[in-house]
Amino acid sequence: MGSILWWLLGVGIVLFLVRIVLFKTGLIHMVKKWRRTIIDLFHVYQHYKVPQFNGNVQENHLYRKVYTYLNSLSSIEDSDFTNLFTGKKSNEIVLRLDRNQVVGDEFLGARVCWINGEDEDGGKSFVLKIRKADKRRILAPYLQHIHTVSDELEQRNTELKLFINVVVDGKKNNGRWRSTPFNHPCTFDNVAMETDLKNKVKSDLESFLKGKQYYNRLGRVWKRSYLLYGPSGTGKSSFVAAMANFLDYDVYDIDLSKVADDSDLKMLLLQTRAKSVIVIEDLDRFVSAKSTAVSVSGILNFADSILTSCAADERIMVFTMTGKEHIDPAMIRPGRVDVHIHFPLCDFTAFKTLANNYLGVREHKLFPQVEGIFQNGASLSPAEIGELMIANRSSPTRALKHVISALQTDGDRRGNARRSFLESGSRRSTSESEMSGPLCGGGGGSSPAVKEFRKLYGLLRIKSSRKSESYDGARDVRDG
Numbered sequence: 001m002g003s004i005l006w007w008l009l010g011v012g013i014v015l016f017l018v019r020i021v022l023f024k025t026g027l028i029h030m031v032k033k034w035r036r037t038i039i040d041l042f043h044v045y046q047h048y049k050v051p052q053f054n055g056n057v058q059e060n061h062l063y064r065k066v067y068t069y070l071n072s073l074s075s076i077e078d079s080d081f082t083n084l085f086t087g088k089k090s091n092e093i094v095l096r097l098d099r100n101q102v103v104g105d106e107f108l109g110a111r112v113c114w115i116n117g118e119d120e121d122g123g124k125s126f127v128l129k130i131r132k133a134d135k136r137r138i139l140a141p142y143l144q145h146i147h148t149v150s151d152e153l154e155q156r157n158t159e160l161k162l163f164i165n166v167v168v169d170g171k172k173n174n175g176r177w178r179s180t181p182f183n184h185p186c187t188f189d190n191v192a193m194e195t196d197l198k199n200k201v202k203s204d205l206e207s208f209l210k211g212k213q214y215y216n217r218l219g220r221v222w223k224r225s226y227l228l229y230g231p232s233g234t235g236k237s238s239f240v241a242a243m244a245n246f247l248d249y250d251v252y253d254i255d256l257s258k259v260a261d262d263s264d265l266k267m268l269l270l271q272t273r274a275k276s277v278i279v280i281e282d283l284d285r286f287v288s289a290k291s292t293a294v295s296v297s298g299i300l301n302f303a304d305s306i307l308t309s310c311a312a313d314e315r316i317m318v319f320t321m322t323g324k325e326h327i328d329p330a331m332i333r334p335g336r337v338d339v340h341i342h343f344p345l346c347d348f349t350a351f352k353t354l355a356n357n358y359l360g361v362r363e364h365k366l367f368p369q370v371e372g373i374f375q376n377g378a379s380l381s382p383a384e385i386g387e388l389m390i391a392n393r394s395s396p397t398r399a400l401k402h403v404i405s406a407l408q409t410d411g412d413r414r415g416n417a418r419r420s421f422l423e424s425g426s427r428r429s430t431s432e433s434e435m436s437g438p439l440c441g442g443g444g445g446s447s448p449a450v451k452e453f454r455k456l457y458g459l460l461r462i463k464s465s466r467k468s469e470s471y472d473g474a475r476d477v478r479d480g
């Protein structure tokens with residue numbers, strides 16, 4: 001009897017030590033894996049693949065839902081390899097499943113697992129592994145559950161996104177969208193623009209938002225396209241941001257230099273989501289400088305509804321350019337581009353809006369002098385005037401003096417250029433959709449004051465990295 005007790009005590013101590021070793025060293029996870037592998041031998045499993053793209057073309061919405069759902073599971077922590085990202089708040093950390101990792105889930109008492117797979121050709125997918133015995137009972141309600149949870153999560157996450165097209169693995173035809181939170185603060189309230197014009201654009205966008213049935217009845221794709229044209233620094237890009245914020249839409253910014261060919265452009269369009277603003281900036285620059293592999297007809301197809309009808313509805317397309325002169329009128333004819341908005345150089349009214357926004361000044365003793373200079377034809381872009389105001393915001397008088405001096409030196413040349421632009425100008429479309437408007441504008445200003453402030457705020461650096469080359473190219477073509 002005594003020896004049995006000793007024996008039991010010995011076994012207990014050994015088990016206790018084994019347990020300590022298993023947990024302390026983490027071997028327990030290996031044991032759990034073996035256990036699962038052995039249990040798996042006694043079950044038949046069925047696999048369901050959820051590829052990222054339908055037929056390699058359009059985004060599979062279920063993939064996005066599964067992605068959102070899986071990343072919300074606490075069991076993601078147990079996968080062998082997890083990515084850590086900062087969340088919306090600075091101290092928040094979010095986990096994201098890495099490729100070829102497994103994450104387990106339980107539903108109605110059944111255990112399932114998901115594998116975050118990647119094919120040899122780089123195609124991503126999720127594979128659901130489910131016991132055949134559980135399939136009939138849980139598959140449909142489980143998928144429904146994923147839909148519900150991911151919809152709730154997406155609704156809670158109201159953050160807008162900015163998508164840019166990138167070249168993947170050095171192969172341009174693998175171009176895919178990459179997203180980042182879209183936090184541009186610009187709204188229509190910040191944009192200095194004729195109030196009438198602003199209201200027209202707002203009501204145009206509002207009626208677009210409400211127009212689903214109307215467009216359907218007409219047999220038209222539910223999309224609207226805008227052309228924003230005018231000199232550099234007149235607020236075209238800011239206006240696109242204001243539109244996206246107004247509509248609560250994501251933004252897809254297409255970089256034509258990263259598009260391999262026409263079919264790549266089509267592919268990119270097909271992979272955009274509904275409720276989005278799709279932007280092609282500086283279209284005239286690309287067309288004039290032939291700095292894109294995309295042909296004019298490719299861009300026409302892009303703007304046409306035949307192609308967009310294959311993609312999701314409810315989209316706004318925006319093309320920006322400095323002027324319409326070098327663009328084939330067919331590219332921007334009504335139906336292809338619905339609304340044309342002209343962004344001219346600054347006039348006195350726009351200047352007053354800027355002074356109010358940037359300096360909090362509604363009236364000032366220097367205003368009559370500024371008005372006189374504008375009446376003589378001088379002008380600068382709102383970007384340039386805005387820079388001078390921001391730099392001198394502590395003293396409105398000093399800011400206005402700087403603006404006056406910049407207008408007198410640089411603005412005169414620009415204002416005259418503006419006059420001739422308007423005179424030659426331009427074959428303004430007489431269509432109802434032509435809206436002329438807003439802001440002040442201006443290209444590569446060259447007054448000493450403007451140059452100085454541009455340097456200060458890195459404007460020269462930004463411009464040279466993104467635009468200067470082809471922008472000058474475009475100008476050559478224009479001048480020539």
Ligand SMILES: Nc1ncnc2c1ncn2[C@@H]1O[C@H](COP(=O)(O)OP(=O)(O)OP(=O)(O)O)[C@@H](O)[C@H]1O
Pocket residue numbers: 190191192193231232233234235236237238239382383384386438439440
């Ligand atoms: N009408 C305006 N009202 C308020 N701010 C403006 C306006 N126009 C330009 N700005 C300011 O000037 C800066 C440059 O404007 P933006 O980039 O929108 O001009 P752009 O027309 O897109 O120029 P580019 O043709 O060179 O791309 C922004 O910081 C913006 O805030």
Ligand SMILES: [Mg+2]
Pocket residue numbers: 236237238281320
């Ligand atoms: Mg711009």
